[in-house]
Amino acid sequence: MTNPILKSGDKLVLASHNKGKLAEFSSLLADFGITVLSAGDLDLPEPDETETTFAGNAALKAVAASKATGLPALADDSGLCVSALGGAPGIYSARWAGPDKDFPAAMARIHEGIGEDERDAWFICVLCLAFPDGTTRSFEGRINGQITWPPRGDKGHGYDPIFTPEGETRTFAEMADAEKNAISHRARAFKSFRESCLD
Incomplete structure (x- = not known):
C-alpha cells in the first residue's frame, strides 16, 4: 500500500472497555508499530448502542471515541445470529445475557427457541475506523456454522460453547485462542x- 491510513508510530483508540478485546487488538496491531489505547484507560463513557445494525453501532462507538480524544478510533460490534430466530440475538447478543453477563441462560434461551433441525447460525463482526473529522471506514467479517447443544468447551467467551464453525467438529470454546482467532468473524x-488501512 503506498499511502496507508495508519502508520508505525500512530496512536489508535480502541473504543471498548473490554480488557480481552484490548489485549487481542494490541497484539494484532503490535507488528505495525501502532500504540493502542483503550476507552476504559482514557475514562471515556460508553455510548448507548442505539443503532439497529452492527455497522451502525460500531460507527457510533468509534466516532464518539475519536471526537473525544482527537485520535483515530477503532470500534467493533459483533454478535451471534441464529437463522431460526430470524437473526436474533444479533445486535442484542450481549443484552440477551443481561447485566450479569449470564451467557449460560442466553445460550439456553437460544436452544429452547429453535427446533432440532434448525441449527444454522453465523457470527458477524463489523469494525469501524473513525477519524476526528467524523469520516469512517467499515469492515465486515462473517463465519457460518451450527448451534451445538449441549454447550461444549471452556475456552473463549460468550456464545462460543454452542457455536461450531463450518467444516469443524469442535465448538469455538473447544479451540485454542490462536486457532479460533485465525478463522473467526473478528x-x-x-x-x-x-489490507485497507495498514502499511
Missing part, C-alpha cells in the same frame, strides 16, 4: 481492515 473483519 479475524476476517481485521484482515479487511489491515
